[in-house]
Amino acid sequence: MSTTASRRSSKKSPDGGGPESAAKAEPATQAKPTMAQSAAAPSPFTPIAEYAFLSDCHTGALVAPDGAIDWLCVPRFDSASVFGSLLDRGAGSFRFGPFGINVPGQRVYEPGTNSLLTSWKTPTGWAVVRDALIMGPRRGEDGVTPHTRPPADEDAEHMLVRTATCFTGSVEIDLVCEPAFDYGRVPAEWSMTADRHRADASGAGQSITLQTNMLIGIEAGRARARHVLREGEGVYCALAWDDQAPLPGTFEAAAGHLDDTTRFWRDWLARARIPDHELGPLIHRSALAIKGLTYMPTGATVAALTTSLPETPGGERNWDYRYTWIRDSTFTLQALHYLNLDWEADEFVQFIADLERNEDGALQIMYGIDGRRDLTETFRDELSGYAGAHPVRIGNGAFDQRQNDVFGAALDSILLHTRRSQRLPRRLWPLVQSQAECAKAVWRNPDQGIWEARGKPQHYVSSKLMCWVALDRAAKLADIRGDGALAAGWAETAEEIKADILEHGVDERGVLRQHYATDALDASTLLAAIFGFLAGDDPRLRASVLAIADELTENGFVLRYRTDQTDDGMSGKEGTFVICSFWLVSALAIIGEMQRARDLMTRLVKVASPLGLYAEEFDVDTGRHLGNFPQAFSHLALVEAAGRIVLSDLLAEISG
Numbered sequence: 250m251s252t253t254a255s256r257r258s259s260k261k262s263p264d265g266g267g268p269e270s271a272a273k274a275e276p277a278t279q280a281k282p283t284m285a286q287s288a289a290a291p292s293p294f295t296p297i298a299e300y301a302f303l304s305d306c307h308t309g310a311l312v313a314p315d316g317a318i319d320w321l322c323v324p325r326f327d328s329a330s331v332f333g334s335l336l337d338r339g340a341g342s343f344r345f346g347p348f349g350i351n352v353p354g355q356r357v358y359e360p361g362t363n364s365l366l367t368s369w370k371t372p373t374g375w376a377v378v379r380d381a382l383i384m385g386p387r388r389g390e391d392g393v394t395p396h397t398r399p400p401a402d403e404d405a406e407h408m409l410v411r412t413a414t415c416f417t418g419s420v421e422i423d424l425v426c427e428p429a430f431d432y433g434r435v436p437a438e439w440s441m442t443a444d445r446h447r448a449d450a451s452g453a454g455q456s457i458t459l460q461t462n463m464l465i466g467i468e469a470g471r472a473r474a475r476h477v478l479r480e481g482e483g484v485y486c487a488l489a490w491d492d493q494a495p496l497p498g499t500f501e502a503a504a505g506h507l508d509d510t511t512r513f514w515r516d517w518l519a520r521a522r523i524p525d526h527e528l529g530p531l532i533h534r535s536a537l538a539i540k541g542l543t544y545m546p547t548g549a550t551v552a553a554l555t556t557s558l559p560e561t562p563g564g565e566r567n568w569d570y571r572y573t574w575i576r577d578s579t580f581t582l583q584a585l586h587y588l589n590l591d592w593e594a595d596e597f598v599q600f601i602a603d604l605e606r607n608e609d610g611a612l613q614i615m616y617g618i619d620g621r622r623d624l625t626e627t628f629r630d631e632l633s634g635y636a637g638a639h640p641v642r643i644g645n646g647a648f649d650q651r652q653n654d655v656f657g658a659a660l661d662s663i664l665l666h667t668r669r670s671q672r673l674p675r676r677l678w679p680l681v682q683s684q685a686e687c688a689k690a691v692w693r694n695p696d697q698g699i700w701e702a703r704g705k706p707q708h709y710v711s712s713k714l715m716c717w718v719a720l721d722r723a724a725k726l727a728d729i730r731g732d733g734a735l736a737a738g739w740a741e742t743a744e745e746i747k748a749d750i751l752e753h754g755v756d757e758r759g760v761l762r763q764h765y766a767t768d769a770l771d772a773s774t775l776l777a778a779i780f781g782f783l784a785g786d787d788p789r790l791r792a793s794v795l796a797i798a799d800e801l802t803e804n805g806f807v808l809r810y811r812t813d814q815t816d817d818g819m820s821g822k823e824g825t826f827v828i829c830s831f832w833l834v835s836a837l838a839i840i841g842e843m844q845r846a847r848d849l850m851t852r853l854v855k856v857a858s859p860l861g862l863y864a865e866e867f868d869v870d871t872g873r874h875l876g877n878f879p880q881a882f883s884h885l886a887l888v889e890a891a892g893r894i895v896l897s898d899l900l901a902e903i904s905g
Contacts, residue, residue, distance in 0.1 A: 288824075299313065299858070300319070300878060303409075306384075306545040307326070314351070315351040317334065319335045321343070322571075323490040324394050325618065326618060327617060330429075331490075353367045354369055358534075363537050363541050364380065365378075375415070376414060378411060382405070382510075385406045385513075393491045396545070408489040410507055412483055419480070420477070420478050421477045422463070436452065439472060445464045445466070447459065450472070458496065459472055459486060485497065520589065523588070528895060532891050536888070546619075548593075548596030551570065553878060555878055557634060557877075558877045559638035560823045560866050565640065567635075569626070571618075573618055576654055579661040579662045580886065582598070584885045586665060610683035610684070611684070612656075614652045614701075628642060657718030657719040660681060667726060673729055673730055692746050710750060714750060718780050720746065759793075760789070769810060770796060772807050775829070778794060779835055798837065802825070809823075827863050835886075843897055858874065864877065
């Protein structure tokens with residue numbers, strides 16, 4: 250999820266290592282006190298929120314303010330990194346910008362795009378750099394990342410293009426391309442053409458090609474070039490990982506690729522329904538982020554671009570989010586349909602329909618973006634981790650956990666899509682039946698919960714709530730299909746689940762519990778409002794929402810739960826969860842607390858990154874973003890919350 254909380258790992262590295270075993274290795278008498286790590290501690294690592302996000306809907310890149318690409322995996326989101334300085338300052342980067350200048354004058358997205366404009370002031374002049382992962386007209390079958398969905402008219406060129414233009418004075422442009430393949434393990438081996446305008450790098454079974462109108466020199470594992478631009482002049486570089494990519498031979502050709510990409514994003518965004526409202530700009534940036542995190546060949550959406558960015562500064566709450574979570578599906582569909590992006594919504598539903606299920610018919614909680622089921626987790630102990638956060642994980646061991654909320658997410662998505670398209674595709678009905686029967690079979694059982702806790706399984710309220718969603722939505726889908734008997738049976742089970750939750754999942758003051766054996770609060774119970782489990786005027790819902798707003802927040806921002814009250818199997822505190830804060834905006838609106846909803850939305854808008862993006866968490870003590878970035882679920886929840894405020898304002902305007 251774009252902020253679905255920590256995806257818990259259930260596996261250790263092959264050698265049995267990891268933070269738990271390391272902690273046990275040192276006798277207690279040798280333990281040394283440590284200072285609490287701060288997200289704002291002095292560090293060579295760029296603050297998470299300072300990164301710009303580029304995408305071609307096959308992979309994505311993060312660009313630091315100094316012009317260095319610190320994260321790029323090719324050819325797919327979940328491939329090994331070629332530039333991985335995000336996780337270790339020696340794991341590869343690619344800088345293109347003024348020599349000796351690290352702080353730009355301004356960074357903005359080209360309006361309506363995922364293309365970056367960076368302006369630079371140097372002692373001798375001004376320059377502008379344009380960066381984009383290139384989109385262009387389809388050139389036949391994609392042999393790099395084959396499609397299972399219908400190919401679009403425009404697709405990724407598997408190429409990064411960067412241009413620099415001097416518009417006053419003179420500016421010395423510096424290019425330093427130092428790939429390190431396989432997450433930094435393998436330095437590049439370079440070869441260069443005689444004219445010094447093209448160089449090829451290879452390692453760990455991968456290869457990339459650098460093309461530029463600057464003169465290249467090779468220095469061990471890196472390619473370098475420098476050139477002084479005069480007013481009106483321009484230089485470019487292009488990096489490709491497809492030997493059929495249309496590498497530009499001139500600055501004008503490179504600029505043309507960037508123009509094509511700008512046109513693609515603007516044409517795509519023009520299809521979206523963006524309200525004429527003060528929240529409109531944030532909604533359209535969220536729409537571009539969501540689209541940018543979509544893997545076009547299959548229709549899947551990655552939870553985030555990155556792996557192992559820490560939820561706790563310097564800590565162990567570090568997860569690989571480059572996969573698709575089924576529980577994200579309903580929020581994805583809600584956002585896409587709200588934005589009128591029905592094609593993307595249908596692509597995602599078809600991806601879910603294609604997924605291989607467990608022997609009992611249940612969907613896994615997550616899959617690879619190509620639908621693969623095995624996401625076995627390993628550690629990369631040779632990497633320092635972001636600002637020292639260990640371990641660095643590749644894969645996600647939670648893929649084989651059983652979490653009972655998955656059924657409700659899938660069936661709510663199908664009902665939402667069915668109502669929008671006014672038809673229930675034949676291929677989806679077996680999925681409806683299997684997920685409904687799975688929910689019916691397991692709803693009484695404890696599980697690991699929505700937050701994928703490593704502690705003892707519990708009767709989590711949100712898990713049972715989502716089983717209620719599964720049977721409630723399945724009954725409605727059976728009605729649409731004309732099967733009254735099946736609809737009645739599933740509706741009866743839904744009522745049984747609801748009664749059980751209200752008997753065992755509500756404390757003495759009428760507030761929904763985290764699980765049946767505690768009175769602790771959990772932000773996931775806000776889903777009772779969002780999914781219509783209780784009416785907006787139900788006193789139990791109102792008490793639950795206000796309890797979370799008043800007791801499960803730090804400086805007004807929402808925690809998932811109190812780590813000292815929850816057995817999640819991990820150590821250390823974590824930041825507030827962005828998605829939970831947006832959920833609270835929606836829940837406050839549902840119970841009629843519109844002013845509180847607007848106030849919280851205003852605070853959330855103010856903590857967006859300089860480029861309008863959100864990570865998974867927000868550290869209220871330092872004002873820093875934490876966790877993987879950009880986080881799809883944060884932006885999905887933003888669209889949901891913003892939509893409720895926009896609708897309320899529209900109704901108020903109509904009523905006068």
